[in-house]
Structures are given as structure tokens and as C-alpha cells.
Amino acid sequence: MIEIQNKQILIDGKPRIILCGEIHYYRLDREDWQDRIDKLKAAGCNAVASYVPWLCHEPVEGEVDLEGRTRPELDLAGFIDLCRENGLWFFVRPGPFIMAEMKNEGLPHWIYEKHPEIVPVSWDGKPAPTKTVDYLAPAFLEETRKWYASVMEVIAPRLITRGGNVLAVQLDNEIGMLSWVSNSPDLTENVLADFAVWLKERHAPAVLAQRYPFDLDDAEVRRRAVRSPGEEYAAELMRDLGYYMRHRFARYVAALRGFAEECGVTGVPFVVNIHGTSEGRGFTYPIGISQLYESYIQAPGYLSGSDIYFGNLDMNSFQDLYLINGFMDAVHLPDQPLTSVEFNCGDGNFGCTYGGRYDPSAADFKLRMCIAQGNRMINYYLFAGGRNYRLDDAPDDGNGRIAFTGERHGFAAPVSPEGELNYTYPRMARANRAVMAVSEKLALMEEERDGVAFAFIPDYFMTESRYPDSGRMGDIVENLQANRAGGSWEIVARAMLLAGYRFGAADIQNRPLDPKETPMLVLASARYMDADLQQKLADYLRVGGGVFLYGEVPLFDMEGNPCTILAGALGVRPTGNRSAGEHYYLSLCAEGWAVPRPEVRTHFAQVFEAGEGVEPILRVYGTGEVCGFDVPVGKGRAIVIAAAYDCDIPLFRSALEKLGVRAALGHDCPYHGIFMTSTASAEGERFLHLLNLDGFDKEFTVTENGSPLLEGRKILLQAKDGVMLPIGVTFGEVRIDWSTAEIMGLEGDGIHFRLTQPEDVIALRTAREIVPCEDYDIRQQGQTILIHSRKHAKVDDRLTVRFR
Template identity: 70%
Template sequence: MIEIINKQIVIDGKPELIMCGEVHYYRLARSEWQDRIDKLKDAGCNAVASYVPWLCHEPLEGEFDLDGHTRPELDLGEFIDLCEANGLYFFVRPGPFIMAEMKNEGIPFWVYEKHPEVIPHGWDGAEATTRTLDYLAPGFLAAARSWYAAVMAVVAPRLHGQGGSIIGVQLDNEIGMLSWVSNCPDLTEHVVGDFTEWLGRTYEADKLQERYPFHRCDADVRLAAIRSPEESYAAELLHDLGYYMRDRFARYVAVLREYAEEFGVRDVPFFVNIHGTGGGRGFTYPIGISQLYEAYTQAPGYLSGSDIYFGDLTVSNFQDLYLINGFMDAVHLPNQPLTSLEFECGDGNYGNNFGGRYDVSAADFKTRMCIAQGNRMINYYLMTGGSNYRMDQQLGDGNDRVAFTGERHGFAAPVSPEGELNYTYPRMQRAIKTMMAVKDKLAVMNEEHDGIAFAFIPDYYMTEYRYPKSEKMNEILKNIEANRAYGGWEIMGRGMLLAGYRFASADIQNKPLDPAATPVLALPSARYLSAAIQRKVADFVIAGGGLLLYGEVPQLDMEGKPCTILSDALGIQVEGIVQNGPHSWPSVIAEGWAAGRPEVHTHFAQRLAPGQNDVILRLYDSGFVCGVEATAGRGRAIVIATAYSGDVPLFKTALERLGAQAGLTHDNRYLGIFTTSTVNNEGERFVHILNLDGFDKELRLTDRGGQLFGGRSIRIASKDGVMLPIGMTFGEVRIVYSTAEITAVSQESLSFRLTQAEDVIALDTAREILPSADYSVEEQDGVKLVVSRKHAKVDDQLTVLFA
């Protein structure tokens, strides 16, 4: 029995942490399956995942091979059974779309040939540049249902609870991504007709005619009007098309679930994965959340999963990963946990030309941060490489293979196509085994927060489709894109994390905003913000909340109509903007409580009339105000309406003035350190620390004013991470604290990875600690201190033995 309760994955009554690796059975000879499974198990994983490629299993309509009668490696059931025989859970990803560098993204060629009406056209009727399809077109759904009937016949008898090991099913893959990245909305005749019906359900007739002054009942007219919109309704179309696509994707997911359940797949979670990271950053990732959150929050039984492609985790991008995990959690239903369904691992050499070379810390750091933020499942993608076979059907495309990467596939994976381990495998293995050593603890822990939330506005990321000829669309989207991330993430978000703040995210669009639950809100704001959200934020401040606004004070709603609800509530007027010019380099000076800072250059600032509010930032020379501290009702807002610099103390002071104190802090002046903590209901804790820089750092940690680890200084090695226990009990042994990381637990011993020149493990236990040449034992204030005699950089393994 699999249950989703309290943000946990509970299997047969026990909360589980799932560490999974993607192995494409169809890209390996059957004789290689066991070897790759062995390497996955050696890495510490307890589950296997795989796509199931429709293209391979039904290359010709009606001619299925799911049992290997045409190619032995296509025996899906045998592969799942082998994983189960090895004691591993299985996570199945049957598409219909799978991407994975497959031809047609894994859709058989015959689907396109038989149903040409499902191939979309986009703006101005241009043909789609990707191999996307109209998800809800009757022809495509009929073919997809037939595919699900065949594949679920293999899956259903192998479900956990039915005698098998399958614990989850992913419905499709990266839904909407192809259309978004190509800016080509799926505007088939069917979609435009469906959109028209949706508009009729959404708006009253008079309002709808006002928004779209053309004959919507005429199929040809509406097709032309939507594909080539006029400027008079371009902003309305931008808004409505985004909302419609959310609804369309949710309906598509519900249909796929209906098919799966029709063919016997029930009582396991159905997953929807979220796309959007790119170029080593997360700026566009929330577009995937915005597109799909209605799909996985529409009913119980769904889980969302991230696609994490960041490369190395460094000071430049660590806040991106922290924020997108928070944004996912912000839109979740109360019981839904975080998971990651494509968690990048390996060396980044995707071009097979040594053009990518990730540091060994990459997968380790991302694993540690995601686990600290509550991820209950991570699927390492791609764990093993393989090969792309030639299809029996001649495709005439230059190689006739099932994929477009050549013969070898997954050359960046920790396990190469030939089964060799690359240089990233040992560090990834260390991270996985560290998590699994204490999986029972981590499976029920949640991150601790400091009374502050980072605002998430799904509609700020509903920018997947823009008509290239529309100035109005582009004006709105340009401003939103400039303010929704970038400075808000890189300056405010990064500054908050470097100052030691552990913060949640809040969906301020769809959920209540209450100062009792969220005392302080950090809001990256654009010039455009809906009236409903402006009203909600204004009421939040008036009711006693603290607001840190970075970016622009909103002056318009999301369709470009004047709306100043928030600025009016704060007693601020916006009088204009100042920008860089060919020979103009505006600078900002600080005053009031922010005074004493150096003057800094800015490329943008709003000119504010502060009213009765206190000025904290203004432009040199002109004296225009661009930063204020405002009061409204029982609350307070600090507004930074300029592109300011990464001044960590400024953000720390601002948040403290708003009432938020950083609970977990350190004293290393070089920053470049990420810290957070997790706790369970028994008060057991882990302190998570990442040294993101390439040099060792010495620090002392303070928690709510009290020193941790007995006040000892801790040295965090270059590009290393640690997860240190506090108040953690294993049987009759309680770890009061430890500067070493737990690696194994048994009745007779506790094993650790040493991190210091002299590690200290403080134990509260009546059990006798057996003597060892590796450590000494002394008592202090009723606690037994186990002091390592080994330097971590010489030998980092230590086992404490008990009688």
C-alpha cells in the first residue's frame, strides 16, 4: 500500500526515501541488465526508473512488442522483474511522449502519418518546428489509449501491492515544453475550437465580445484571429491563452490517468514532471510550474517532480535551486511532497566532445540541498548510458536509429554506454549512501524556516506564448521577465540565503496570505501585477505583515490596465523611471537607517514620491527617491525600487526591521556558504552545510543565539558538504552532536565520515563504548565525547563500537 501523507511517501505504513537511477533497458543488451543494476545498487540506490518508448514497442500500428519477441531488450516485464529480484522498487515512465533524445520524442512515426490533423500550426499558421502534437485531439487520444492498454497490461500485475515492485507511474513527459520553447502554441483547428468553448464557459457573452471583437462562431475567422491576433486584443489573448493551456494540460493528464486506471493501474501515485531549467540556471523553471500546477493539484493521487539541470552548484546559481524547490512546494496540496524525476548526474559531456566537465560536487551538492528541502524521491538521470539500435523500418533520415544522438547514448552518465564508471560516480555514490544511511530520519524531516516566505506568482511565469508582431504582448512580457527573477533572485534571494535565512515560498496568487502564518514576505515585483494580488498584499501589510519589495512598485494589472492598489496602500506614488543611457550612469546613495554604504551604480530605478514614508535610497544628482520604508495599518514595507547591488547586510537589516531574524548563522566572513536545518516531530535535527567555493572555510555556527557543536570551530573543506546530526537517537544511543557525518547504523556500531582534523562525537548512552586505536573517549557533563585520532584528510572513516 502506497500513501501520500504529511509530505511523505509511505509504503506499507513506513515513510520511505526513494533514491532512484534511470536505466534504459531498451538501450542495453539483456546480458548487460544485471551489470547495470549491480552498479546502481553499489551507488546506494533502492529504485530503478525507465522510460518506456512507444516508438520502440509499437513501430507499426498494432504490432506491439513488450515481451522481446522481435528484440530481446524490449522485454519490459522481464526487466521490471529483474529489478524486483534485486530488491529494488521500480518507477515506470510510459509517455506517450518521453523525449530522451528519441526520434519524434518517442512517438511512433505512424501516428503522425495517420493523424496529420494533430500536428499543430502556431502563430500566423506557421508549421510547428518541434514534434509536438495536439494532446486532446481525438485521433491522438485514441492511439494513446491503445498504447496505454498494451503497456499497462505489463505494468498492472507488477504494481506494489499486487505482487510487484512498481511504486509510481509518470503520465507523459515535460507536457507543454516543446510548444513553449519554440513559442509555437498548439493552434490546430481542434485546439482553437476548444479554446473558443473555454472562453464561452469563462466569460459572459457581453464581456467576451468586448474582449474579442470578431465572429467566434465562424471557424475560419476565429482560426485566423487567434493565430494572427490584432493588437486591440493581444494582451487579453496573452492572459486567456495561458489560462486555457493550464486547463488543457490538466484535462490531458486526467485523461491519461483515466486510461491507466481503466487498464488496471490504481493505488500508486501518478507523477507529472516539470520542465524549465536551462543554461545552468532556474530562471525559466517556474514556467513549467505555472503551466502544470493545475494538472497535479486537480485531485488526490498526483505528485509533481522536478527536472533539475544545473550543472555545477555554485554561488552563482545555488539560490535558483533553493527557490524552485520552494515554488513547487508553494503550489502543492498539503500532503504532496517534493520529488525530482530527472536529477542531472554525470560529467555534463553531452556532446561527447569534452565540452562539459562538471565538478564531482555537482550531484552531491544538489542532492544535499534537495533532501534538506524535503525531497522524498530523487531519480538520477541518466544513471547508465547505452546504445540506440537501428529500426527495422528505413527512415531515410541519415541513420535509421531510434534516437538522434548516434549509436552511443548517455556518454555523460556516471556509468558509460560500455558499463565503465566515470570520475563522478564515487562522489555521487558517497552522497546517495550518506542519505540512505539515515533514510528513516530524512523521510519524515522538514526544513526549519525563519518566519519569512519568498513570493511566487504563477501568472508571472505564464509567458509561454507571445505573438512576435505584438508590441503590447512584448512590452508586458519584457517587464515581467526583467523583474520576476534575475535581480529578485540574484540580489534579494541570494542575499537572504547568504545572510543565513531559511525561508519557504508562498503562492500569493492562489492561497491565503496571513501575517500569522507568514510574518514577512519577500516579493520580486514587476510593473504589472493583478488587482487581486495587489489587494491581497496590501491587506497583508495593513494586517501587520512585513513586506520586502524588490523590483518595481506595480502600476498596472496583468493586461496593462492602470492599477495602483498596492502603491496607494503604501502611500507611494510612482512618477517615472530612470535608466542607463548612452552617456548616463545613474548611481544610488543610501540614507536613513541604510546610510553609510558606498554609492552604487544602477541601470534602472523608479522615481518615487514617498509621501510620509522614510527615504532609504535616492539617486545621486537628481535626488529622486527609489527606496523607502513605508507603514500601512499595523504593518511595514521596505521598497527597493531599483536594481541594487548584492549588499547582504542591507537585506539582513531590512528583514530584521520587518521582524525576521536569521536563526542559523555562521561567522565566516567570506560567505559562499549555504546552511539550513531539518527536524522531525521528535526534535531530532540535521544541520546541512555546503561550502560552495574552492577553498576550505572555518566557521562557528549559532542557532537562535546559542552556539552549536559545543562552540567548536568547524572546517568545511573546499567544495564539500556535510549533514551533521544533533539530538538524534539510534536505539539506546543518542548523538548529542557530531562534527562527523553518519554513514552507517547498526546495533553494534555507528560509522561516520570524518570532516575535521579532530572530530568530536558527543554521545548520551548507558552503553559501553569499546576501546579503539582510532579514537579516545572522555566524559564531560554526563556526555561521552568520542574524539577521533585520525585526520579527515588522511583517513575519513571511523566506526564507534558498542559492547
């Protein structure tokens, strides 16, 4: 039995951490399956994942091969059963879309030939540039239902609820992604007719007539008006299309779930994959959260899984992953845990140029951060490479293969198409083993946080459909893009993490906002914000909330209508903007509690006339205009920086502390680049998670609320290394009070550690006798036993402490 409860994944009543590796059975010779599974087990994984490509299993309509009759490697049941024989769970991803660099994104060619009406057209009636379809086209749904009937016949009897090993089923893949990345919303005749019905359900007749000056019931008029919108209703259309597409995607997901359940697939989670990372950063990822918002919260039984394609996790990008996890958690239902179903691993040499390869720390760091933030399932994508065979009845498309990457596929994976291990495999395996060694503890833990949340506004990321010729749409989108992520993530979030703050996120748009639950918010604000949300923030401040606003104080609602509710509550009147020019070097000067600090150059500042009680903290040089201020609002308080400002860690720390929130964790290293957080169980067992994001060693003492942790012992955190240190963790009759070494394995008479220091110390309590060993000294200190390693971690990092 598998259950989703209290942000945990329970299998037979026991909380679990699931580490999968994606192995595409259909891209390997059948005799190679066991070898890849062996390498996955050696890497510390406990589950296998794979897409099930419709294109391969039914290349000819009606001729479905899931048993390997036409090609031995197409025996899906055989592969799932082999994984079970190896003691591994299975996460199945049957599409219909799978992407995976497959041609047609994994759909059979005959689908498009048989049903040309499902192929979308978009803005101005132009054909969609990507191989997507109208998800809710009746013909496509009917063909998908048949495909599900075939594939679920293999999956249903192998569910974990029936004694098998299939623990989750993904529904489609990256829904809406292709339309977003090409700015080509699906606008088929079927979609337009359905959109018109939805508009009538959403808006009263009088409101609808005011929003859209055309006849929605006239198919020809509707077609022209939506595909080539007029400027007078462009902003309204962008907003309504965004909401409609959310609703449409949720209906599609529900339909797929219904098809699966009709075939007996019940009692396991259904997974919705969220896309959005781009070019090694996470700025656009919340677009996927926004697009699929209704899909994974529409009913119990769903999991949302992230696509994490960052490459290296370093000083440039570490805050992106932290925020992404926070935003996903903010929109989840109370029981839904974090998961990642495409967790980028390998060496990153996707172009076969040997340029831009990843550091060995890449997968290690991302795993550690995600586990610390509460991820319960990770799927390494792609764990093992393979080959793309030629179809028997191949189209004349240049190579006739199933995918567009050529013959070899997954050549950047930790395990190559030929089965060789690349340089990233050992470090990834080491991190996996560290997590799995204490997975029973981690599966129960939650991140400890500091009373501050990063505000998440899903509609700020509802920008995937923008008519190219619309100035109104363009103005709104460009301002949202400038304020919703880049500056606030690069400046504020990075500064907070480097200052030791541990924080979650709050969906302030759709959830209640109460200072008792969320004492303080960090708000990345744009020029546009809904009137209801502006009012909610003003009310939150008046009853005692704290807000640190970075960006712009909103002047308009989300459709461009004037709206200054929040500005009024803050007691300021916006008077314009200042922007740097070719010979104008816009500079800001500190004032009030923000002094002394140097003058700062910038490219943008929003300026205000400050009312009574408003304390300026930043002014424009030369004009004296206020662009940063501190103001009491009712029982609450707001600090606003309405300018592009430097990543000034002391300034932001001072602002947060003035709003009542201090970072509990701290360190005394003079160099930045240390990520710190901690996790704890209800029983008080804890792990301290540390990452050194830089390429040089750092030595420091960790403090908590001003008091030293680890009894004040300095930590030497090696270059590009991460550690997970136990604090008050019990294993049987042994309690580890603290340790500078990382636990790597448990057995009846011993605990295996990874040493991290020139001289590691393990402080424990036990009534059992510790077996003497030349690798360590045993010292008694009151009731505590101190194990001092005699080995330098850089010479030999393995240590086992045994007990009688």
C-alpha cells in the first residue's frame, strides 16, 4: 500500500525516500537491462523510472506490441518484472506525450495523419511550430483512451497495491510546455468554441460584452478576434486565456486519470510533471507551476514533480532551486510532498563538444538541497543512455529513427549508451548512499525555518501566451518579467540565504494571509497587481504583518487599469521613475537607519512623495527623490526598496531584523558561498545541511541563536563539498549527539561514516561497548563518548565504528 500523508510518502505505513534512476528499456538491448539495473543499485537508488513510448509500441495503428514480439526490448512487463526481481520499485510514465527527444514527442506518426484537426494553429492562424496537439480534441482523447487501455493492462496487475512494484503513474509529460516555449497557444476550432463556453461561465453577460466587443457565438468572428486580438481587449484576453488554459489542462489531466482508473489503475499517486527551467536557471520555472496549478490540486491522489535542469548548483543558481521548491510547496495541498521527476544528472555534454561540462558536485548539491527542503522522491534523468533504433516503416525524415538525437541517446548520462560510467557517477552515488543511509530519519523530517516567507503570486507567471503585435500585452509582460524573478531572486533571495535565513514560500494570491501563520513576507512586486491582492496585503499589514517589498509599488491591476490601493496604505504617492541613460549615471544614496553605506549605481528607481510617518532610507542622488522607505502601517510595518539595488547582505539583514525576523543559523567565515539549513523530526532529531558552493576550502564555526553548534568545533568544509551532520539522532541503542563526519551506512554492529575533517569527532552515547580500532581514539567526557578519528579525510575518508 502507498499513501500520501502529511507531506510524506508512506509504503506499507512506513515513510520513505524514493531515489529513482531513469532507464529507457526500449533504447537498450534486452541483454543489457540487468547491467544497467546493477549500476543503478550500486549508485544507491531504490527505484527505476521509464517512459513508455506510444510511438515505439504502436507504430502501426492497431498493432500494439508491449510484449516484445517485434523487438525484444519492447517487453514492458519483462522490464518491470526484472526491476521487481532486483528489489526495485518502478515509476511508470506512459504519456501519451513523453518528449524524451522522441519524434512527435513520442506520439505515433499515424495520429497526425488520421486526425489533422488535432494539430493546433495559433496567433494569426499560423500553424504551431512544435509537435503538440489539441489535448481535448475528441479524436485525440479517444485514441489516447485506446492507448491507455493497452498499456494499463500491463501496469495494473503490477501495482504496489496488488503485490507488484509500480508505485506511481505519470499522466502525460510537461503539459503546455511546447505551447509556452513557442508562444503559440492552441487555438483550434475546438479550443475556441470551448473557450467561448468557459468565458460565459466565468463572466456575467454585461461584463463579457464590455470585455470583448465582438460576437463570441459567431465562429468566424470569434476565430479572427481571438487569433488576432484587437488592442482594446488584448490585456483582458491574455488574462482570460491564461485562466482558461489552466482549466483546460486540469480537465485533460482528469480525463487521463479517468482512463487509467477505468483500466484498474487505482490506489497509487498520479504524477503531473512541471516544466520551466531554462538555460541553467529557474526564472521561468514558476510559469509551469502557474500553468498546471489546477491540475495537481484538483483532487487528492496527485503529486506534482519538478523538472530540475540547472547543471551546476553554484553561487549563480543555488537560490533558484531553493525558491522553486518553496513555491511548489506553497501551492500544494496539505498532504502533498515535494518530488522531482526529472532531476538532471550526468556531465552535461549534450552537444558532444566537451564544453560547458558539469562539476562532479552538480547532482550531489541539488540532491542535498532538495532532500533538506522535504523532497520525498527524486528521479535522476537520464541515468543510463541508450540508442535510437530505426522504425521498420520509417518516414523519410533523414534517419528514420525514433528520436531526433541520432543513433546514440543520453550520451551525457552517468552511464553511457555503451554502459560505461562517466566521472559524475561516483559523486552522485556517494550522495545517494548518504541519503539512503538515514532515509528513515529524513523521510520524517521537515526543514526548520525562520519566520519569513517569500511571497508567490502565480498570476505573475501567467505570461505564456502573448500576442506579438500587442503593445498592452507587451508592457504588462515585460514589467512582470523584470520584477517577478530576476532582481528579487538574484539580489534578495541570494542575500537571505547567504545571511543564513531558512524560509518557505506563501501563495499570497490564493491562500489566506495571517500574521500569526506568516509573520513576515518578502514580496517581489511589479507595477501590476490585482486590486484584491493589494487590499489583502494592506489588510495584512494593518493587523500586524511585516512586508519587505523589493521591485515596484503597484500602480495598476493585472489588466492595466489604475489601482494604487497598496501605495495608499503605505502612505506614499508614486511620482514617476528614474532610469539610467547613456550619459546619466543614476545613483542612490542611503539615509536614516540605512547609513552609512556607499552610494550605489543603478539602472532603475521608482520615486515617491513620502507622506507623514514615512522614513526615507534611499534617495536618488541629485534630485533627493525617495525610492526606498520604512513605514508603520497599522500594527504592521513595511520596508520598501523600489529600485534595482546591489546584493547588500548587511542591508537586507538589517531590514529583516527590523521587521522582527532573525536568522537562527550563522557562521564566522569571512567568505560567502556557504548554504546552511537544518531539518528536524517531531522527536527532535536533526540534521545540519551545509554546502560549500565555491572551489576553495572554508573553515568556520556554526552557531544557532548565537550559541555554537557541534560544541564550538570548527568545520573545514572542503571545496565544492556538502555534508549532512547528525545532531541528536538515535540508531537503536546508539545516540549520536553530534558529529563532524557524515553517516554512510548502518548495520547491526556498526555505523559507517564519511570523514570530512583533518580530525573528525563523533560524540555519542550508548550502553554498548565500542570496539577499539587503530583508526580512532575513544575518549570519555561525562556521559558522552568522543570518537576522534586518526585519519585525515583527504587521505582516507572511510571510518567504521563498531559495537559489542
